[in-house]
Amino acid sequence: MTTVTDTDTAAPARTYRTRRRLPIARAVVIVVVALFAVWTLWPLYWMLSTSLKTSREATSLTPTVWPHSLDGSHYTGLFTGSLPFTNYFVNSIFTSLVSALVAVLISTLAGYSFSRGGYRLNGALSLAVLATQMLPLVVLIAPLYLLLLKAHLLNTYLGLVIGYTSFGIPFGAWMMKGFFDGVPREIEEAARVDGYSRFGILFRVVIPLSVPGLVTTGVFVFMNTWNNLLYPLTLINSDQKQTLPPGLLQSFSGTFKTDWGGMMAASIVTSLPLVIAFFLVQRSMVRGLTAGALAGT
């Protein structure tokens, strides 16, 4: 942690300032950063180290801070044991990917017309988008449940993906609008002169220029669906079709209660796709997070 502050001495423009700085102030900064680093990293370390302990050590009543011996059996156990982890994992990947694709497709169209539409349409729709982002999903879930029950779509992938679109599309449409706003209209004018239709312009000119935006939106929707507990918990009721969050919750509060090692290994494997996705889009993260916030302006 000490080196953190050393780096500013390396920046020549700021050197004079750093030298004059009180050593006490600098020490305070270092202590603060160190404390918060421990607060943040300790749980992560604990998750990793528990997942690598033997079952006996992981469930011991006097926990050991350093694992006595490293053991990968909790990880292999996930894929070979009686917990249907592979099932959950495949279902999560499948439904999240499909939802991301569907949401990107539909919200590209919507986002494009938000971006190019008239002011009045734009204002009203963007308010609607903002409002839907704030909707408590739990209020929607009972009516949605009854609807899917009637349509015989409970416990199907289709039903779950339909549910996921309720937050994927408003969010996606708003993000895509932001990206399309960045594509200069002159390019479209030129394409129009060349005789492209409206859809031709969108698919041959605008979309190829907005690929990073499409990817970012897709990744965001993927992350949100991967994270979602409420929808699969209510709309899916068999292990065969269940996704990771409710699947793990039900397993580890029932049959596998206090299998802490297995639980932590499952947690790490469940986190990996999300953490990787996060770092892929980290640059546009702030924009994505505040996409809803800026919708009303």
Add this chain to the structure above:
Amino acid sequence: MTAPALAVLALVIGYPIVRAIILSFYHYPLLSPFRNFIGAGNYQRLANDPVFWQSLVNTGIFTGASVVLGLLVGLVLALALERLQGPWRFVRGVLLTPWAMPVIVVAFLFQFMFDEQGGITDALLQRTGIVHHAIPWLTSPNWAMVAVTLANVWQQAPFFLLIFTAALGGVPNEVIEAARIDRARGWSMVARIKLPYLRSAALVGALLMIIQNFNNFPLIWAMTEGGPGYSTSTLVIYVYRLAFTSFNVGYSSAIGVVWLVLLLFIAGWFIRVLRGQNS
């Protein structure tokens, strides 16, 4: 081109809202065929339901404490880490990790660390002599609220770190230089020059997180299911419990509708604040 989006949203958002409003006037048990119109009955029941009021208070405590603590931690970290350069920026990346983790994992992790038997938090507190008896983190009503809030702050503080870092990047260099020439250093630089630039980021971030925590279902559900008793039941948890463990869809919808109205007010306020920020 908005037609497909509007069609889908009408189905998955418009219809459920209308249906929830209608359902709120019915006695509607999910599993039995006896359903009848009871007018404002559910709303009358709600006014006299102590659990509803407790859930409302719990929502306020959980949301307020999470946002205030998360914001402070994020702010301090963003200021402290502001001048990271080159490869050291990865420190910030690592500190952002909790925000990227699935909520369910955060819940599992803290459930494990706060376990009364063999949980590391109690073990460390006892070994260092800070407490003599294990703290019943998840089994005592008051501590359970502390535990879920701490877990939530752990996950959300990096969000504030992220937006404050972005906002600090937006402070114009000339302003910093001018302040430096005026010999503003250390604390006065932060308090007089930088904090005012962070006000709008703080506002937007706080409002976003207020709304998100109002709706935070997975963390509390996975850690305590709203218990012990109703001590950590927020409105989301209560609505869910009523609909899917008591199967009382009518009453659950009535609470949902009240809450929807409440959120609309917050959303309206949010929009006004944002418009004020921009103009």
